[in-house]
Amino acid sequence: MSAPPDASPRPIIIDTDPGQDDAIAILAALAAPELAVLGITAVAGNVPLELTARNACILVELAGRPEVPVFAGCDRPLRRDLVTAEHVHGKTGIDGAELPEPVTAPQPRHAVEWMTETVLAAGEREITICPLGPMTNVATMLEAAPEAARNIREIVCMGGGFFGGGNTTPVAEFNVFVDPDAAQIVLHCGAPVTMLPQDVTHKALMTDAWINRVRGLGTRTGVAAAGMLEFYERYDVDKYGTTGGPLHDPNVIAYLLRPDLYEGRHCNVEVETDSPLTLGMTVVDWWGVTDRPSNCHYITDVDSNGFYNLLYTLLARLP
Ligand code: RIB
Ligand code: CA
Numbered sequence: 001m002s003a004p005p006d007a008s009p010r011p012i013i014i015d016t017d018p019g020q021d022d023a024i025a026i027l028a029a030l031a032a033p034e035l036a037v038l039g040i041t042a043v044a045g046n047v048p049l050e051l052t053a054r055n056a057c058i059l060v061e062l063a064g065r066p067e068v069p070v071f072a073g074c075d076r077p078l079r080r081d082l083v084t085a086e087h088v089h090g091k092t093g094i095d096g097a098e099l100p101e102p103v104t105a106p107q108p109r110h111a112v113e114w115m116t117e118t119v120l121a122a123g124e125r126e127i128t129i130c131p132l133g134p135m136t137n138v139a140t141m142l143e144a145a146p147e148a149a150r151n152i153r154e155i156v157c158m159g160g161g162f163f164g165g166g167n168t169t170p171v172a173e174f175n176v177f178v179d180p181d182a183a184q185i186v187l188h189c190g191a192p193v194t195m196l197p198q199d200v201t202h203k204a205l206m207t208d209a210w211i212n213r214v215r216g217l218g219t220r221t222g223v224a225a226a227g228m229l230e231f232y233e234r235y236d237v238d239k240y241g242t243t244g245g246p247l248h249d250p251n252v253i254a255y256l257l258r259p260d261l262y263e264g265r266h267c268n269v270e271v272e273t274d275s276p277l278t279l280g281m282t283v284v285d286w287w288g289v290t291d292r293p294s295n296c297h298y299i300t301d302v303d304s305n306g307f308y309n310l311l312y313t314l315l316a317r318l319p
Contacts, residue, residue: 009036010128010153010256013115015073016249017045017133018055020232023094024225024311025132025158025249026056030063031314032257038118038127039069041111045133045178046085047093049075052133055094057102062221064319066104073111073137077179085174088235096231097224116141122151128256131157131186132249134175139182142189152191156256158249159183160269160282161198163300172280173198176271180280184271187295194297195269196251197282200262204251204304205244206233214315221318247311254307255299261306264299268292 012035016022029035040060042053053072060068076082089095107114115137119127129152131138138155141148159175160183166172176183187193206229215226233245255262268285270292272278284298 011036011038012128015041015131015137017043017052019046020228021247021249022132023059025253026059027063028253028314030065031317037068041071041073041137043073043133043137044075044082046089051093053106057104058099070106071111071114072106077136078181083178097227111137112140116145119148119151125153128153129155130252134179135182135186136179139185149189149191154192156194156252158196158252160195162284163199171278177280180271180273196299200299200302201246201248201251204302204307207244210308261303262299263301266294266297269296
């Protein structure tokens with residue numbers, strides 16, 4: 001793990017649309033002593049907001065961390081209709097595991113109100129925000145309180161895709177396609193942004209052996225995670241003809257804990273927010289052929305074995 005033994009835990013906010021891959025990211029973060037999860041903010045994405053908030057409550061309870069507050073945020077993108085992905089994630093968003101109805105409920109405050117208050121009350125460059133879905137919540141905060149960017153240490157998001165195209169349109173990845181305006185606001189907010197796009201997540205595919213190893217933990221987390229992942233990967237295995245599916249969102253948490261597992265480049269990334277043909281495309285100036293500012297640490301490579309070994313170690317810590 002990256003933090004030296006005497007370092008205090010890194011304060012993070014997970015912004016998410018669970019989603020089976022979000023679920024593994026949340027579980028991994030809650031298992032990592034190097035991270036202090038201040039709260040989980042749900043956003044509409046893979047499934048509608050009511051379900052993403054419910055799923056987040058289920059996940060903090062599954063991890064044995066019911067004290068971690070969950071907040072419900074934006075139920076639709078900034079300026080567009082919501083597009084969901086039940087065909088990938090199932091009707092609940094976390095199909096594949098038999099999980100009890102949550103005992104906890106989302107906090108009464110809106111996620112954006114809580115996020116804004118938390119970030120504004122923090123010190124300069126103190127808080128890390130981890131968007132795992134459409135970036136509507138984060139962008140809404142930044143539009144209302146642009147000064148909040150000063151207290152953000154880093155925005156580490158899963159989203160985008162360039163060299164390998166998109167997974168929702170030929171050129172657009174789901175999180176950015178659902179709310180391209182929000183992604184563009186985040187990329188230009190002034191806080192350091194690290195993007196883990198499909199270009200890297202597709203280089204670390206799950207294997208049946210790994211999923212069975214997780215199930216073999218025999219814990220409620222291991223059994224639930226394996227069930228969710230077997231359900232989740234079927235769509236990508238069928239679509240791409242591969243033997244395993246990518247596990248997108250946990251790469252954000254793995255990057256925080258082990259940045260040495262990843263490689264990328266600081267460059268300019270812009271989002272297409274108008275063209276019907278290329279809406280949501282992340283245009284990456286990888287070779288610096290424009291004079292546009294370098295606003296993103298764009299990650300393209302990962303040590304796949306290191307990633308999955310880290311995830312297994314983290315999941316093994318949970319009940
Ligand atoms: O394109 C993959 C992303 O879209 C992941 O975050 C997945 O959970 C969905 O939100
Ligand atoms: Ca997600």
